[in-house]
Amino acid sequence: MGTADVGAVIVGAGISGLAAALELQQSMGEVVLVDPSDRPGGVLRTDHVAGFVVERGPNTFRASAALREALFGLRLDNEILRARPASRLRYVLRAGELVAVPLSPFGLARSDLLSMRAKLRLLAEPFVRRGDGAGESVAEFVRRRLGPEVLTRLVGPFLTGVYAGDEEQLGAGTVFASLVEHERRHRSIALGGLVQALSRRRPRGLPGSWSAPKGLGPFARALARQLADPPALHTRATELRWLGSRWRVSLSGPAGER
Ligand SMILES: Cc1cc2nc3c(=O)[nH]c(=O)nc-3n(C[C@H](O)[C@H](O)[C@H](O)COP(=O)(O)OP(=O)(O)OC[C@H]3O[C@@H](n4cnc5c(N)ncnc54)[C@H](O)[C@@H]3O)c2cc1C
Incomplete structure (x- = not known):
């Protein structure tokens, strides 16, 4: 040998x-x-x-x-090669019907993919205590920060489409690295996103989806x-x-x- x-x-x-x-x-x-x-x-x-x-x-x-x-x-x-904008559209199959995945906070507010209760729970995200996102599965992270319905109706089906994987096993630190970092640095995904949007020094990727x-x-x-x-x-x-x-x-x- x-x-x-x-x-x-x-x-x-x-x-x-x-x-x-x-x-x-x-x-x-x-x-x-x-x-x-x-x-x-x-x-x-x-x-x-x-x-x-x-x-x-x-x-x-x-x-x-x-x-x-x-x-x-x-x-x-x-x-x-930049993918056509239409490739951003994603759908979740619910009760035999395709429901478009909302692509913006306004779209989410109008969508009937989530119940009113789940939307209100989303608004509470900035007040959820900081946890150890890097050590959690995607399912644990999303349930804790955004509520169980966001996991079962939105994030779970969406990630199954993207990763062909199980959200209970996928690691939040890998799949949602930037969201976990927002929580670590700013206590909240929403606050971290806001700080990043306002920052001039944020790293710039290429817009859209690529192939x-x-x-x-x-x-x-x-x-x-x-x-x-x-x-x-x-x-x-x-x-x-x-x-x-x-x-x-x-x-x-x-x-x-x-
Ligand atoms: C069907 C599907 C659709 C997806 N769609 C998207 C998408 O549209 N966009 C997106 O961003 N992500 C998507 N993903 C997720 C993305 O493709 C994966 O996260 C990524 O490609 C994983 O790459 P990897 O190198 O970590 O693992 P892999 O691609 O699984 O590579 C692991 C490699 O390790 C090798 N290996 C295993 N055991 C050994 C060993 N003992 N010795 C040596 N080598 C070994 C395997 O042969 C394999 O080549 C999708 C995944 C799947 C399965």
Whole structure:
């Protein structure tokens, strides 16, 4: 069994692993990115069918200030495409009918997606005591700050659409990083949002939703091509062991056991 000392081993070449590898290769020397699949991208998977781009996983994303900066730095800003405004519209299926997800506070006030009681509960958000959002699931965070109905009628169905995941298991600190930060710094999501809206120094992302001209699968492969060493595909991490000052990562793949 061969061994090698490298700066970092990144387990999984999904979008998280690709982003970590691109960042770490600047500072940590040799970076090994491994994935058991036959292509990088994880759940970013695109088929081209009869001239259409068919996304099997995510289809749009928000272009944060950090992402925007990274893409400009990598000269990949031409690899993303602004989605049509209609793609912002989302619907929740309730009692057999599609109900539009409100996109603004005024829309929310007028929507019948929430009961009057739930809307009044929302107004109480600034008075809810600060908690540990970073340690909570999305469900715990939303229930505590915004009330149970907002979770079951709005946030839960919406997130199932976005992440294909369970809000009881998704972490609030990851999915709602900026809202958790608003609570930590300003005691309230609403107050934090207000402070950010009034601040001139807030980081500016690209407005709207974004996608990629050929789909997000090819976009992931374009990111992988920016790596000094291509991802080691068909390779699985089988064990992670902390040795006191460094990690030992056991790998199994075409190059044998490492
Ligand atoms: C159907 C669907 C639709 C979505 N729609 C959207 C959307 O429109 N907008 C949006 O912003 N988000 C969306 N999401 C969420 C978003 O796609 C994910 O949050 C994100 O892609 C996760 O990336 P990741 O790299 O963390 O994980 P993954 O993409 O799951 O990648 C993990 C990688 O780790 C590898 N791996 C696993 N075990 C090992 C091992 N032992 N050794 C080595 N490698 C291993 C896997 O093969 C995989 O490639 C959607 C998700 C799904 C599933």
